[in-house]
Amino acid sequence: xxxxxxxxxxxxxxxFDLDVAFRVESGITVLFGPSGAGKSLTLSLIAGxxxxxxGTIVINGVVVSDVERRIHISTQDRRIGMVFQDGLxxxxxxxxxxxxxxxxxxxxxxxxxxxxxxxxQKVGAEDFVERRPGSLSGGQRQRVALARGLAGDPALxxxxxxxxxxxxxxxxxxxxxxxxxxxxxxxxxxxxxxxFEEAEELGDVIVTYNDGRVTGSRVVDRHVEPTTxxxxxxxxx
Amino acid sequence: xxxxxxxxxxxxxxIPPWVWNPLSISLHAALEATIVVAVxxxxxxxxxxxxxxxxxxxxxxxxxxxxxxxxxxxxxxxxTRLGGPGPIRNLELHLFGHPxxxxxxxxxxxxxxxxxPYCLRFSRAAIADVDPRFEEAARAMGLSxxxxxxxxxLPLARRGIVAGIAMAFGRALGDFGATMIISGSxxxxxxxxxxxxxxxxxxxxxxxxxxxxxxxSAAFVxxxxxxxLGKVRPW
Numbered sequence: 001x002x003x004x005x006x007x008x009x010x011x012x013x014x015x016f017d018l019d020v021a022f023r024v025e026s027g028i029t030v031l032f033g034p035s036g037a038g039k040s041l042t043l044s045l046i047a048g049x050x051x052x053x054x055g056t057i058v059i060n061g062v063v064v065s066d067v068e069r070r071i072h073i074s075t076q077d078r079r080i081g082m083v084f085q086d087g088l089x090x091x092x093x094x095x096x097x098x099x100x101x102x103x104x105x106x107x108x109x110x111x112x113x114x115x116x117x118x119x120x121q122k123v124g125a126e127d128f129v130e131r132r133p134g135s136l137s138g139g140q141r142q143r144v145a146l147a148r149g150l151a152g153d154p155a156l157x158x159x160x161x162x163x164x165x166x167x168x169x170x171x172x173x174x175x176x177x178x179x180x181x182x183x184x185x186x187x188x189x190x191x192x193x194x195x196f197e198e199a200e201e202l203g204d205v206i207v208t209y210n211d212g213r214v215t216g217s218r219v220v221d222r223h224v225e226p227t228t229x230x231x232x233x234x235x236x237x
Numbered sequence: 238x239x240x241x242x243x244x245x246x247x248x249x250x251x252i253p254p255w256v257w258n259p260l261s262i263s264l265h266a267a268l269e270a271t272i273v274v275a276v277x278x279x280x281x282x283x284x285x286x287x288x289x290x291x292x293x294x295x296x297x298x299x300x301x302x303x304x305x306x307x308x309x310x311x312x313x314x315x316x317t318r319l320g321g322p323g324p325i326r327n328l329e330l331h332l333f334g335h336p337x338x339x340x341x342x343x344x345x346x347x348x349x350x351x352x353x354p355y356c357l358r359f360s361r362a363a364i365a366d367v368d369p370r371f372e373e374a375a376r377a378m379g380l381s382x383x384x385x386x387x388x389x390x391l392p393l394a395r396r397g398i399v400a401g402i403a404m405a406f407g408r409a410l411g412d413f414g415a416t417m418i419i420s421g422s423x424x425x426x427x428x429x430x431x432x433x434x435x436x437x438x439x440x441x442x443x444x445x446x447x448x449x450x451x452x453x454s455a456a457f458v459x460x461x462x463x464x465x466l467g468k469v470r471p472w
Contacts, residue, residue, distance in 0.1 A: 049373050075376040076385075082377035088370055092392045101388065102378035152379050 002061040004188035005029075005156055009045055009055035009065070018042065018212040021055075024156075024205070028182055028189045032199040033209030039192040042209075043158045046190065047082060048075040060155035079104075081149035081157040081187070086165050087141040089133035095120065095144050096129040102152040119147040122181055139170035146178060150185050157182065159191040163198060175201050255444060256451055259432035264455070266341065266416075266428065267409035270348035274356045274405045279398055282360030283386065297361070301354040308351060308414025315347055315419050339421045344428065347415040352405035359404060363397020364390060407456055429455075 005024035012018070018038040022029075031039040044050045046057055048064060051072055057065040059080065064073040081102070089098045099116035106112045120126050123143040133141055142162055149157050162178065163171045179202050182189045193199050199206050200220060208216040281300065285293055303311050318325050320338035329337050337343040367390050375389045376382075391398065413430035420426035427435070429452045436445035 047373075047377055049376075075373070076379050076381055079379075080377060082374065084370065084374060088374040090371060090375070090389060090393075101375070101380065104379045148378065158377075 006058040009052035011052050020214050022207050022214055024188050026188050027204030028191055028202055029205045030199040030203030031192045031209055032206050035194055037209040038212040039209050040160050043160050047080055048078050079155040081152055081154035083145045083149040083159040083162045085161040087145040091133055094130050099148045099151050102148045105153045116151055119151040123147045138166045157187050157189045161192050259427050259429045263410055263428040266344045266348055267406055269345045270409040271406040273349050274353050275402045278353055278356030279360045282357050283364050286361045286364035300357055303351050304354040311350055312415035312418030339423050341426050343419045344416050344426050347419040348409035348412050351412045351415050352408040355404040355408055356401040359401025360398045363394035367393045
């Protein structure tokens with residue numbers, strides 16, 4: 001099985017020095033740590049929005065950054081999806097257009113819109129496809145952003161604190177949705193958060209960050225005792 | 238060549254030729270100048286806002302000079318460059334078959350030079366103000382740089398761009414000094430400001446009053462209308 005993501009990079013910005021290495025196989029990998037630890041910077045490097053000073057980034061077997069070999073595949077060619085903290089939906093486009101623009105795998109406007117519509121349905125946003133992002137609540141915007149992040153058939157989806165701008169009730173609701181949709185899509189994901197509860201609930205693997213370094217990594221135990229189904233005809237006595 | 242509507246309509250409406258002819262020339266020239274300015278002004282504004290290379294400031298300063306110069310100075314340079322011997326005049330003869338001085342096309346050129354800085358500066362500022370994170374998000378969606386520019390940057394900057402184009406149109410419509418020098422006030426190249434000047438110079442105060450009022454109204458209607466375009470589909 002190809003490793004979904006292999007990161008081994010350094011990057012210095014002012015006094016801050018990032019030097020991290022980790023791998024993502026499948027499921028959701030959470031980069032967890034305090035603000036300013038370098039988590040979002042790592043996402044920017046993976047997305048190609050910034051270039052590393054040294055090292056390599058490999059997405060799904062494709063070398064997208066290799067400083068020594070002078071390889072830097074631009075963001076638009078990396079086959080990634082991104083979900084930002086505040087959604088960053090295009091304000092002058094409808095919800096449907098926002099998602100349809102991200103669809104890479106379909107031919108023609110109509111087909112792209114159909115793919116977009118099906119993703120909006122999966123995230124429970126089918127009721128406001130024609131609305132503008134400015135008229136949506138924060139939770140609705142993040143649903144659309146999640147659909148947009150996955151609609152382009154990405155090899156990897158990156159989520160940069162997708163819930164941190166929401167109130168706690170909406171956050172709790174969307175955690176379940178994010179995990180359900182990403183796992184169902186089988187797209188490996190890297191999610192950044194500084195919220196421990198969120199990391200535990202969403203992550204299959206948690207990579208801990210501190211001051212620009214990876215300080216630990218552990219697999220989240222998701223083993224839950226299955227509820228034993230009642231044998232037929234024994235429910236009532 | 239210049240009439241925007243049939244003259245019979247104007248006669249029926251009671252609009253005299255001494256109003257319509259200069260107004261028609263002014264509108265026509267300003268429209269042509271604004272189309273050129275909009276295309277090249279927005280394109281250069283985009284480059285100056287987005288590309289990082291040495292000499293950006295110098296380029297903007299050079300193209301903005303007509304804002305700070307008296308229009309007569311611009312007109313003088315145009316007259317001597319377009320009308321005097323040299324490669325520019327040879328190019329004019331090659332392209333148009335005649336020099337551009339004292340022609341309608343000469344007026345359009347003068348108005349392009351005078352109005353270009355307004356479109357350039359407004360566009361550059363508006364494009365530079367677009368939150369780059371929207372462009373990053375669009376690139377992460379797989380959009381090429383061209384599509385990001387056309388589908389994200391320019392639409393998000395459209396209010397400033399439209400304001401710049403409106404300002405350029407207003408400047409072109411109202412230009413007197415450069416137009417006067419390049420056209421020499423020949424009848425087929427008499428714009429509204431020149432007609433107004435002629436009316437005052439020859440003591441036709443009633444005509445001057447009407448011409449001034451028409452120009453005031455036209456400028457108000459056009460600028461107000463164009464500025465409203467930028468407010469369509471608010472979010």
